[in-house]
Amino acid sequence: MSYEGEMLKKMAMPSKQEVEKELLKTLFRHNGTVKEFSTGEEIVNEIADIFSLSEEQRIVPLERVYKKENRIVKTPLWHRLLYRAADSLSNGNLIIKPSVTQKLTNKKEWMLTENGFDKALELLNIPIEEKDNLLIKSYEVEKEVKKITTKAAPVDYNPIGTKKKITVTREANLRSRGFRQAVIENYDYKCCVCGLKIKSPNFQFWEVEAAHIVSHTKNGKDDIWNGLALCHLHHWAFDVGWFSLTDDYKIIISSVSKKVPIDFGKMGNFSFFENGLVENKNILLPQNSSLFPHKKSIEWHRNNTFYK
Numbered sequence: 001m002s003y004e005g006e007m008l009k010k011m012a013m014p015s016k017q018e019v020e021k022e023l024l025k026t027l028f029r030h031n032g033t034v035k036e037f038s039t040g041e042e043i044v045n046e047i048a049d050i051f052s053l054s055e056e057q058r059i060v061p062l063e064r065v066y067k068k069e070n071r072i073v074k075t076p077l078w079h080r081l082l083y084r085a086a087d088s089l090s091n092g093n094l095i096i097k098p099s100v101t102q103k104l105t106n107k108k109e110w111m112l113t114e115n116g117f118d119k120a121l122e123l124l125n126i127p128i129e130e131k132d133n134l135l136i137k138s139y140e141v142e143k144e145v146k147k148i149t150t151k152a153a154p155v156d157y158n159p160i161g162t163k164k165k166i167t168v169t170r171e172a173n174l175r176s177r178g179f180r181q182a183v184i185e186n187y188d189y190k191c192c193v194c195g196l197k198i199k200s201p202n203f204q205f206w207e208v209e210a211a212h213i214v215s216h217t218k219n220g221k222d223d224i225w226n227g228l229a230l231c232h233l234h235h236w237a238f239d240v241g242w243f244s245l246t247d248d249y250k251i252i253i254s255s256v257s258k259k260v261p262i263d264f265g266k267m268g269n270f271s272f273f274e275n276g277l278v279e280n281k282n283i284l285l286p287q288n289s290s291l292f293p294h295k296k297s298i299e300w301h302r303n304n305t306f307y308k
Contacts, residue, residue, distance in 0.1 A: 004062060007077055011060055014051045019085035021123055022050050024094065024112075028120040029203070032137030033109040036098050037082045048078060086110055094119055096139045104142055114140050114174075132173070135181060135206055144178025148224050149186065153290040159214040159226040159297040179222035183210035186286040187229030193243075193251065193283055194276065196231045211235045213297040218304070225294035228283075233276070243277050244306035247295045251281045254307040 001009070026047055027034055034043045048058050061074040089095045094116035098108035105111075112120065117138045121128055189206050190197040198207045211230045214220030230238055237243060243253050257265075257273045265272035285292055302308075 004077075004080070007060070007062055008081065011057050011077060013053075013057060013077065013081055016081065016085050016088060018051075019047070019081055020089055022047055023082070023085055023089065023110075024116060024120045025123055026050075027095065027110065027112050027116070028124060028136060031135065032112045032117070033101070033107075036108050036110070037079050037086070044079065044082065047082065053078065089116065101139070104139070104146060111142070112136065112138050114138050132177065134204055135184065136204075137181070140174050141177050141181060144174050145182045145185070148178055148182045148222075149288075149291060153225065153292075154294070157225055157294045157296045159221055159223070159294065159300055161219050161221045175222050179224070179227060180210040182224055183227040184208055184229050186224065186288070186291050187284060190229060190284055191231035191234055192229050192285065193234040194231060195284060207231055209235050211238060213293055213301050215239060215305075220297075224291050226297045228293060233272075237272075237277070238301075239305070241305045241307040244302045245283065245293070245298045247298060249283050249285060249292070249298075251277060251279060251283065252302075252306070253277050253279050256307050 007013075026043070030043070035041050037044050045058070058076065058078050060077050062077040062080050064073050064075065086095060086097075090097050090110075092115075093113055096111045096113060098110060101111045102108050117131065117136055118128065120136075121131060184206060187208070188197070189208055191208050196207060199205065200207075208229050208231055211228045212220040212222075213226050213228060220226050228238070241254060242257065243251055246252055253273070257277075260273070265276070270276070
């Protein structure tokens with residue numbers, strides 16, 4: 001048995017396979033990414049807490065000879081075990097190393113792959129059908145987000161794509177999830193109309209949704225310029241034409257709202273048409289103006305969905 005193996009046995013440390021499983025579940029709970037396993041990082045103690053490690057187990061050093069400089073290097077045994085588990089998951093294409101993630105996101109983080117995402121769902125007994133509803137980051141989806149958000153904003157833009165095939169390919173699924181993530185992130189997880197920002201109690205689902213301005217049913221593109229972040233209520237109201245936007249991103253309300261019965265749109269003292277929508281109010285927008293909704297998309301919505 002190697003010196004490292006002897007230390008692991010002596011300190012009654014969890015097995016590498018056990019740590020791998022908990023690491024995948026922890027990545028899931030942290031929306032797909034965790035920082036490097038550096039001293040002082042909360043993630044190191046968080047996973048140690050899962051195994052109820054003692055203080056000694058967390059800090060006992062592992063001595064290794066650094067051959068290039070012929071010196072002894074001391075590394076916490078727990079850190080070494082974490083890295084071994086993460087490296088094994090990386091070799092199995094379940095997570096991506098920080099050195100690779102940094103090139104994509106400029107952050108040194110371990111990140112789930114699509115395969116790792118699937119495995120985490122399996123370990124947590126979450127149906128695979130829930131995958132498309134979760135805003136868990138994966139390396140493949142992050143690549144789509146980067147494609148979507150780094151394109152130069154077009155002067156002339158057609159928000160309508162070619163007719164979509166019935167068969168949903170893996171690439172189309174990644175593109176759709178990339179669109180959703182790009183829109184929601186760039187609107188800071190807030191509804192652009194009311195500003196609502198809230199997660200589910202288990203922190204896995206955001207209330208806000210990525211809405212297509214030109215709807216999917218009309219072959220609207222999965223582009224940032226054809227997207228808005230809207231809460232469930234404002235998403236529905238936008239899709240059915242209760243309100244639209246001017247070219248300078250102000251709210252306009254359908255004149256039909258003046259004809260609805262007096263008890264419609266009421267939640268106690270709250271009136272959707274008086275409080276939930278404010279005429280000429282500016283919507284919230286991304287910090288980067290090149291990611292604003294395109295005027296061609298908004299114009300299409302005014303002309304084809306909005307009830308003037």
